[in-house]
Each structure stands twice: as structure tokens, then as C-alpha cells.
Amino acid sequence: MSAGKTRGTAYKETLVVGHSAVNWVDIVVVIGYLLTTGYLGWLGYRRTRTAADYLVGGRSVHPIIMAVSYGATFISTAAIVGFGGVAGLFGMSLMWLTFVNIAIGILLAFTVLGEPTRRLGHRLGVHTFPELLGARYQSKGVQVFAGLLIVLFMPLYSAAVMTGGAVFAATQFGVEFEVALLVFALITAAYVIPGGLKAVMYTDTFQGLIMILAMAYLLWFTYASLGGVEPAHRYLTEMADLVPAPLQAMGHQGWTAMPRFGWGAAGYDLWWTVVTAIILGVGIGVLAQPQLVVRFMTVRSRRELDRAVPIGAIFILLMVGTPYLVGSLSNAWFAQHGPLLKGQVVKMIDAERRHALVGLMEETAPGRWAPVINPKTNQPATAPMVVAAHEPAQDVHGATLDLVSGRAPAVVYAKGDADQIIPTFISTALPRWFGLVFFLALLAAAMSTMSSQFHTIGTAAGRDLYERLTGKHGSEPSVLVMRIAIMLGLLVAVSISYNVREGYVIARFTAIFFGLCAASFLPAYLGGLFWRRATRAGALASMTVGMLVSLCWLLLVKAKEASAIGLVQLVTGGKTSLLADYPNWPSVDPIIIALPLSLLTLVLVSVLTKASDPQHLRRCFPQEQGR
Amino acid sequence: MLGIADPLVLAAFLGCIAVTAVSVLYGILRRNAAVDEVTPEDRAWAIEEQKVEDEL
Numbered sequence: 001m002s003a004g005k006t007r008g009t010a011y012k013e014t015l016v017v018g019h020s021a022v023n024w025v026d027i028v029v030v031i032g033y034l035l036t037t038g039y040l041g042w043l044g045y046r047r048t049r050t051a052a053d054y055l056v057g058g059r060s061v062h063p064i065i066m067a068v069s070y071g072a073t074f075i076s077t078a079a080i081v082g083f084g085g086v087a088g089l090f091g092m093s094l095m096w097l098t099f100v101n102i103a104i105g106i107l108l109a110f111t112v113l114g115e116p117t118r119r120l121g122h123r124l125g126v127h128t129f130p131e132l133l134g135a136r137y138q139s140k141g142v143q144v145f146a147g148l149l150i151v152l153f154m155p156l157y158s159a160a161v162m163t164g165g166a167v168f169a170a171t172q173f174g175v176e177f178e179v180a181l182l183v184f185a186l187i188t189a190a191y192v193i194p195g196g197l198k199a200v201m202y203t204d205t206f207q208g209l210i211m212i213l214a215m216a217y218l219l220w221f222t223y224a225s226l227g228g229v230e231p232a233h234r235y236l237t238e239m240a241d242l243v244p245a246p247l248q249a250m251g252h253q254g255w256t257a258m259p260r261f262g263w264g265a266a267g268y269d270l271w272w273t274v275v276t277a278i279i280l281g282v283g284i285g286v287l288a289q290p291q292l293v294v295r296f297m298t299v300r301s302r303r304e305l306d307r308a309v310p311i312g313a314i315f316i317l318l319m320v321g322t323p324y325l326v327g328s329l330s331n332a333w334f335a336q337h338g339p340l341l342k343g344q345v346v347k348m349i350d351a352e353r354r355h356a357l358v359g360l361m362e363e364t365a366p367g368r369w370a371p372v373i374n375p376k377t378n379q380p381a382t383a384p385m386v387v388a389a390h391e392p393a394q395d396v397h398g399a400t401l402d403l404v405s406g407r408a409p410a411v412v413y414a415k416g417d418a419d420q421i422i423p424t425f426i427s428t429a430l431p432r433w434f435g436l437v438f439f440l441a442l443l444a445a446a447m448s449t450m451s452s453q454f455h456t457i458g459t460a461a462g463r464d465l466y467e468r469l470t471g472k473h474g475s476e477p478s479v480l481v482m483r484i485a486i487m488l489g490l491l492v493a494v495s496i497s498y499n500v501r502e503g504y505v506i507a508r509f510t511a512i513f514f515g516l517c518a519a520s521f522l523p524a525y526l527g528g529l530f531w532r533r534a535t536r537a538g539a540l541a542s543m544t545v546g547m548l549v550s551l552c553w554l555l556l557v558k559a560k561e562a563s564a565i566g567l568v569q570l571v572t573g574g575k576t577s578l579l580a581d582y583p584n585w586p587s588v589d590p591i592i593i594a595l596p597l598s599l600l601t602l603v604l605v606s607v608l609t610k611a612s613d614p615q616h617l618r619r620c621f622p623q624e625q626g627r
Numbered sequence: 628m629l630g631i632a633d634p635l636v637l638a639a640f641l642g643c644i645a646v647t648a649v650s651v652l653y654g655i656l657r658r659n660a661a662v663d664e665v666t667p668e669d670r671a672w673a674i675e676e677q678k679v680e681d682e683l
Contacts, residue, residue: 301664
């Protein structure tokens with residue numbers, strides 16, 4: 001083994017926390033859960049099963065079932081593990097995303113968009129989101145464009161969901177990520193492919209209830225172990241000086257503070273990342289998620305939508321608010337209760353609070369201590385820490401030193417990897433039985449989201465692409481195309497999860513897909529519902545501009561994504577962004593540029609082109625015409 | 628207040644609770660306000676939707 005590898009292993013082992021091997025109880029519980037899910041699905045097949053069945057039978061879906069089922073599709077492992085981890089890294093400013101998720105994703109979506117979408121969808125007899133746009137604008141091009149975008153890019157979001165589950169399983173059960181990914185993919189495929197594609201409401205609700213129980217316990221445990229709501233927040237506020245230096249340089253001002261706001265210096269990058277990519281990108285993007293929009297069509301009436309709002313809001317508050325709070329507070333928990341780390345004080349940050357920057361050390365021989373080397377930088381590893389005790393010790397040369405032991409924020413134990421923060425916290429802080437319950441909750445979150453994702457991919461490939469391009473409807477080959485698309489989508493998602501593991505990918509993949517959907521679909525979708533003057537040419541131009549600007553920005557400007565893809569380095573001779581010399585631009589999310597341009601294009605092109613056929617508009621909006 | 632010094636983060640924290648409360652209030656107030664009627668159009672759509680799901 002090389003010296004470098006030995007050092008890398010030592011660094012890893014210094015920060016190892018809470019891993020435990022999988023045992024037979026885990027296996028029995030997981031199988032029991034899967035059997036219950038399967039049984040509920042079977043019950044669903046025998047009786048009324050989907051929202052469409054309720055509607056055909058003329059019966060109402062109970063508002064709790066309707067809301068929890070919608071919420072379970074909305075919330076996935078990406079939100080819980082991915083964005084929860086980002087909150088662990090960046091702090092409680094992410095609570096704005098929870099606010100936007102409830103205000104826009106539930107309140108606005110259900111009360112403003114739900115009923116017009118339902119009515120228009122039923123009048124036009126459409127069953128997919130691309131079909132809705134295509135029928136409203138009487139355009140095969142619009143439908144095919146939307147279907148293609150879904151088939152090509154939704155696997156990225158599925159990969160985020162899959163990575164979230166696999167990262168947690170690997171940490172919780174002490175197995176390699178690749179093994180966890182394979183098992184997670186097989187379980188979800190076994191559910192999704194034979195029957196899970198049908199949104200059987202019993203199973204969605206069962207999965208939603210497991211998620212509710214897990215999150216409620218997690219929230220209670222976290223606050224209780226930190227002495228209550230106010231003491232927990234106060235302790236986290238007082239840890240602001242323990243934010244690692246690289247995050248401080250980006251504008252991190254503490255886990256209970258917004259990042260530093262401004263323009264024109266690298267010290268404002270974090271604000272632009274958090275606000276534009278995470279809060280706006282995901283918060284607005286949810287309105288144009290194809291798998292969520294079609295849910296409105298399955299609703300029986302406006303009354304059902306109104307009644308689902310309260311439960312939907314509470315569900316999202318718990319499902320999204322909990323991981324963001326717990327992710328942030330995990331820093332306080334580790335600083336108070338985390339495993340002890342040892343080292344030598346490099347710099348005292350706050351003597352009164354015993355906050356110090358410590359050079360980490362490991363015991364290489366009895367009583368002899370050597371610095372731990374960070375394999376990424378090849379420099380001695382340092383960590384901000386709350387010092388707990390001092391003891392005399394000797395270095396490898398026999399010289400005496402003051403060895404301190406202490407505890408660090410969660411980001412240190414997770415080695416700066418946001419995706420590891422929630423799994424590390426659960427496996428270290430919570431009882432082992434809860435780790436298993438949480439895994440079931442993640443499985444539930446992944447299954448309910450992925451079944452609707454692959455349903456959307458399948459119908460986009462079969463109905464929106466194959467049937468529209470060949471003109472054959474309801475044919476056997478169309479079903480085959482759907483199945484092939486689902487299998488390919490699953491394989492692509494697994495491949496992406498397997499190959500891309502750098503820097504909070506779960507949240508980034510989700511943000512990319514949500515932002516792309518918002519820029520490409522949202523103006524055309526809103527125009528289609530509320531603006532009769534919106535034309536076919538306007539919609540197609542708007543979607544094209546939204547998609548192209550988003551993709552160009554991701555490929556050439558947004559530094560994190562552009563540098564990972566690599567094209568920008570070829571174009572600029574090694575820079576990570578076309579705008580690398582202009583601070584903050586490389587942190588701005590594409591949605592900030594692409595969505596306004598897409599909206600402007602819809603308006604301008606629609607005004608300049610021939611209005612839609614009045615007879616078609618009367619079919620789309622009969623009551624408005626009748627007034 | 629609540630151990631959070633930054634007013635913007637505090638606003639987000641309290642805003643989440645407030646918007647949830649507004650949503651609950653909305654649902655209660657409009658519980659029976661909207662018409663609950665299944666039209667032949669709705670039923671025809673649902674029958675077609677069943678076919679789409681069965682195909683898949």
C-alpha cells in the first residue's frame with residue numbers, strides 16, 4: 001500500500017462515525033415492508049385503485065389520501081437526503097425553500113393552477129403533460145418537444161432520487177455505495193416495473209404515512225437532544241465562527257444566518273447559489289413538473305382540490321422542513337455529542353467558548369501522535385472544533401505536545417460532502433431501529449416519486465413521441481416503446497448515480513431538472529391556461545428559448561456544472577466558466593436568465609403571430625367565451 | 628427570537644408555519660364552497676385514463 005493511500009485511509013478513519021453492518025432483523029423488516037406495499041397494491045387492483053377509478057365510479061377520494069399521495073410524489077430522497085444535506089452545509093436559509101414549496105408548490109398550485117388544469121385536460125381529453133400543451137396549442141411540435149425533453153432529462157432527476165437512497169443505505173448498513181445502489185435500484189425496479197407505475201392510492205398513502213412518522217420522530221429527537229427549540233437554535237447561532245474557512249470565503253455567515261448578499265466579489269457566491277439555484281430554481285420549478293401537473297387532472301372537482309390544501313401543506317412542512325432543520329441542527333448535535341476528535345490547536349478562535357482551529361492527529365504508535373493528512377489537498381487536515389479537554393502527549397519524534405480533544409460541526413464528520421450529512425447524523429445520533437425506519441421512509445419516498453417519474457417517461461416516449469410521430473394510436477408497438485423507454489430511463493439513472501458522485505450532486509441534479517422544466521414549460525403552460533392570445537408559435541419559441549438558454553448556461557457559464565461537463569475548458573482554454581473573470585455570474589442559476597427570456601419570447605412571438613382558432617379557444621375556455 | 632438572530636432566517640422559519648396555517652384556514656373555509664360535480668366529460672376522461680394506465 002502506498003504512503004498516500006495509507007494517509008488517505010487514516011484521514012477517513014479519523015472521521016469515521018456510526019457505521020453498522022446489516023443484520024437479519026434489517027432484512028426481515030425491509031422484506032415485511034415490501035410485502036405490505038405489494039399487498040396494498042394487490043388490494044388496489046382488486047378494488048378501486050387509482051384516482052381515475054374513483055372518478056369513473058363517481059366517488060370522492062378522501063382529502064387526506066389525495067394530499068398525502070400528491071405529497072409522496074412531490075417529496076423524494078432528493079429532498080430529504082440531498083437538500084437536507086445542503087442545509088447542513090449552508091444552514092437554515094434553506095427554510096425559504098420550505099416556505100416557497102408550501103406557498104407555491106401547494107397553496108398556489110392547488111388554488112390557482114389545479115382547477116384550470118383539470119378542466120382544460122378533461123375538455124381536451126389529454127392524459128400527459130406534453131399532450132396538454134400539444135392539444136392546447138394544436139401543435140404536434142409542442143407535444144413532441146415536451147416529450148423529448150422529459151425522456152432525455154428526467155433520468156437525471158431519477159438519478160438524484162436513487163443516489164439519495166443509496167448514500168443513506170451505504171452509511172446506515174456499512175456497505176459500499178455501489179452495492180447499496182444496486183440493491184436500491186433492484187428494489188425500486190421490482191416495484192416500478194410490474195405494477196408500481198399505477199398510482200395506487202393505498203400504496204402511495206401507506207408510503208406517505210411512513211414518511212410522516214419517520215420525520216415527526218426525527219424532528220422531535222433532534223430538538224429534544226439539543227435541549228428544545230430555542231436552546232438548539234441559540235447554540236447553532238453561537239457556532240457561526242466554526243464555519244469552515246472555504247464556506248466563509250463564499251459568504252457563509254453561520255447556520256442560522258442568510259449568506260452574505262452583494263454583487264461583484266467571490267464572497268457573495270453562496271447567496272447567489274442558495275437563492276437562485278436552490279430556493280428559486282426548485283421552488284418555482286415545481287409548478288412545471290410534468291408528473292405533478294397531471295395529478296390535477298385526476299381530481300374529481302375543485303372541492304377536492306380545496307380540501308387537499310391543508311393536509312398537503314402540513315405534509316410538505318413536515319417532509320421538507322424537517323430535513324432542512326435537522327440538517328442545519330446536526331452541526332450543533334455533533335459539536336455537543338459527536339465522537340471526539342484529537343489534535344493540536346492551530347489557532348484559537350474564541351477562548352471563552354473554547355472554539356479553536358485544530359490540526360487533526362492520529363495515534364500511530366502507543367502514546368505517539370502524527371498529523372492526519374488530507375488526501376485531497378495533501379496538507380495536514382484541520383477542523384474547527386469545540387475543545388473538550390487537554391492532555392500531554394508526544395509527537396512521532398518524542399517531543400511533547402498539548403493534545404486536545406473536541407467535537408466539530410457535522411460538515412467535518414461528513415468530510416464536507418453534503419450528501420453524507422443526513423446519513424451520518426442518522427447513523428450516529430439516532431437509535432439503530434430508527435435508522436431502519438428512516439431507510440423505509442426513504443424507500444417509500446423513492447418508490448412513490450420514481451413510479452410517477454417512470455410513468456411520465458413511459459407515456460412521454462409512447463404517447464407523445466411514438467404515437468405522434470407515427471400516427472398510430474393505442475397500438476401494441478406503442479406499449480413496447482413505453483416499456484423500453486422505462487427500462488432505458490432506469491439504466492441511465494443508475495449509470496448517472498454510479499458515475500457522478502462529486503459535491504452535493506443530489507440537490508444539483510434536482511435543481512437542474514426543476515430549473516430546466518421551469519424555463520422550458522412554465523410560460524407555455526401558464527399561457528395555455530390563462531392567456532387566450534398565447535399562440536402555437538409563441539409556445540414553441542418560448543420552450544425552445546427556455547431549453548437552449550438553460551442548457552447553454554449550464555454548459556458554459558454555471559461553473560460547477562460547466563466544469564464537470566468539461567466543454568467550457570475546451571472553449572476557454574481551461575477556465576471553469578465563460579464568465580469566470582466576472583464574479584458571481586458563474587454562481588447564478590440558469591433559471592434567472594432562461595425563465596424571463598422564455599416568458600418574453602412567449603409574449604412577443606404570440607403578439608406577432610396569428611391568434612389561435614376561435615373555435616378551438618371556445619372548446620378550451622367555454623365559460624369565458626360565454627360571458 | 629427563538630435563538631435565531633438573522634431576521635430573514637427567522638422570517639423564513641415563522642413564514643413556513645404561517646403559510647401552513649393559511650393553507651389550513653383556506654381548506655376549512657372553502658371546505659364546501661366549490662361545486663362538486665362530475666360531468667360526463669370528466670367521466671369520459673377517467674375511462675380513457677384507465678385505459679392508458681392499463682396499457683402501461
